[in-house]
Amino acid sequence: MKDSEIIDYFFQRNEMGLRAAAERYSNYCSKIAYNILGSREDAEECVNSVFLASWDSIPPYRPENLAAYLGKLTRSSAIDIQRKQNALKRGAGQLALVLEELEDCVSDGREISEEAEFKELVDTLKEFLKTLPQIQQSICILRYSRLEPVAEIAQRLNLKESYVLTTLFRARKKLKAYLMKRGFEV
Amino acid sequence: MNKKDLINAFGEIDGEAFDPDKEQKLPNVLTAESEDIVRPEIVENKKSKINKNPIFYGAMAVACIAIFAIGIPILMNNSQIPAETEITTDAFSEGNIITTPETITTETESQPAETTEITKTTEPEKTTEITEAEKTEQEDPNPSNDIFEVREFPDDKIVPAEWIPVYSFAEAAKNFDEIVSADVSNMDTADAIIALANKNVIFVDSFLSHFWDADTDHPYYSENYTNPYASENPYYSDKPLYPILLSSEYYTDIQEIYDLGSETYINDALNNEMNGFYYDRGKLRKPFMKENGISYVDFWVLPIWNFTPFRCRTYIEIVSETENKCSFIWHRPDWEMLNEPEEGYEFFYYSCDGEAVYENGSWKLSKVYVEGYSLL
Numbered sequence: 001m002k003d004s005e006i007i008d009y010f011f012q013r014n015e016m017g018l019r020a021a022a023e024r025y026s027n028y029c030s031k032i033a034y035n036i037l038g039s040r041e042d043a044e045e046c047v048n049s050v051f052l053a054s055w056d057s058i059p060p061y062r063p064e065n066l067a068a069y070l071g072k073l074t075r076s077s078a079i080d081i082q083r084k085q086n087a088l089k090r091g092a093g094q095l096a097l098v099l100e101e102l103e104d105c106v107s108d109g110r111e112i113s114e115e116a117e118f119k120e121l122v123d124t125l126k127e128f129l130k131t132l133p134q135i136q137q138s139i140c141i142l143r144y145s146r147l148e149p150v151a152e153i154a155q156r157l158n159l160k161e162s163y164v165l166t167t168l169f170r171a172r173k174k175l176k177a178y179l180m181k182r183g184f185e186v
Numbered sequence: 187m188n189k190k191d192l193i194n195a196f197g198e199i200d201g202e203a204f205d206p207d208k209e210q211k212l213p214n215v216l217t218a219e220s221e222d223i224v225r226p227e228i229v230e231n232k233k234s235k236i237n238k239n240p241i242f243y244g245a246m247a248v249a250c251i252a253i254f255a256i257g258i259p260i261l262m263n264n265s266q267i268p269a270e271t272e273i274t275t276d277a278f279s280e281g282n283i284i285t286t287p288e289t290i291t292t293e294t295e296s297q298p299a300e301t302t303e304i305t306k307t308t309e310p311e312k313t314t315e316i317t318e319a320e321k322t323e324q325e326d327p328n329p330s331n332d333i334f335e336v337r338e339f340p341d342d343k344i345v346p347a348e349w350i351p352v353y354s355f356a357e358a359a360k361n362f363d364e365i366v367s368a369d370v371s372n373m374d375t376a377d378a379i380i381a382l383a384n385k386n387v388i389f390v391d392s393f394l395s396h397f398w399d400a401d402t403d404h405p406y407y408s409e410n411y412t413n414p415y416a417s418e419n420p421y422y423s424d425k426p427l428y429p430i431l432l433s434s435e436y437y438t439d440i441q442e443i444y445d446l447g448s449e450t451y452i453n454d455a456l457n458n459e460m461n462g463f464y465y466d467r468g469k470l471r472k473p474f475m476k477e478n479g480i481s482y483v484d485f486w487v488l489p490i491w492n493f494t495p496f497r498c499r500t501y502i503e504i505v506s507e508t509e510n511k512c513s514f515i516w517h518r519p520d521w522e523m524l525n526e527p528e529e530g531y532e533f534f535y536y537s538c539d540g541e542a543v544y545e546n547g548s549w550k551l552s553k554v555y556v557e558g559y560s561l562l
Binding site for chain 1: 190198200202
């Protein structure tokens, strides 16, 4: 079933849409949740809440891209769960590590509230990623979107962990410069 | 903007390209077609073998020379592949260099039906004497390599050269001493800065690069191995820890770095690990020159990464100078390994600021920023 059909079912309040969404995206969302929470049980709970939240929010919201929307909901939900559990510590999941790494790029400034501003960030990030070799793009996405552990990325790509670490390190440095050059407050 | 925004932005890009029907494949966010870029095991096996086998380097050197001898004349006659030739002058006349960036099309092993365009910089192969007439003949007015096109510094070129394999750290260290032991007290400011920068790059780069290439099976990952740079490794709480991701450090005394370096490297395990890296012995004799008010340093970058068989010319630019303080810019190419060592390196322009102070009759670096791979 295509995403557009799934969303149509959501709008029709037909639960087939929910089942189809879960079938297509539960692995994707579970992986993100697990990487943040570090617990399969918590991840499962998180993903369930994500699909419920999507059911509640669609309609009226019609996401342009279902995967991106569900991924975003998953990250938000997992981060909330982790905050509630006060589990923001090393070993609990990848989020703390990723946040620490991203300090190389941005400080804790105000959160972007304007959709246009966020879109500009996304577009800039896309431009930046285009400057990287494809494998490095993948490494960045796996790490900073899906929050996969470095060791897992290295294994998946048949690379040394040190190469993945170095790539991420350099990418962050470059990204910071790239964002600054384009007027972002970092 | 904060970190969460950045993660969400990455997520947005990931989500846009995510295809649940191909979930096992890697995110391929910015290309038209999704493709599985996991390289086959054979590549990894080959890589790990050659990384640890010093014999490979000898074979590679011979092969490179052979390829060079046969290939360059062909390349020069082939209008489809632009070649950029650089001639070094003056103090560098010991070894004139050819750099041949090329854009090639290769078939990936995992997807023989598809082609992937990569930019590749050839590894250093041979030092060749070239006349000015030959230079004019060989220079390509429109080099296709982006790296060369985007560089801003007018004479900032990558200078690969003839590399000599070294099979023990001790042997290499002996030559490093020529740089390390240089007495800067009798040098003028520019030369002193260059000499200090060279000293610095040797040791700092050595430490960092070496750890980056850390092999988790290596003895220094054992609990019994101690290292003055050990710190907390965020990824393996149950293993000894090394500063793979240094943010910045500050040194005021180059001797301190040297002492630490010597202390660190006197270790059989490290000696073994260091087998097979390359450097150019001859170039050490003339590491600097001056031209139009700018001092040039021609040092080789210590290739502690198993595969960094190149070197580069860097430039020290004195920005301001008083009796006891000197500010400078260090112009240098930086490099990044492509997906596999065999694919070569991507080079790009890089510069950093530094400061030196004159104390007790000699210049010393007062600001040395170590930001991972960035040395000043």
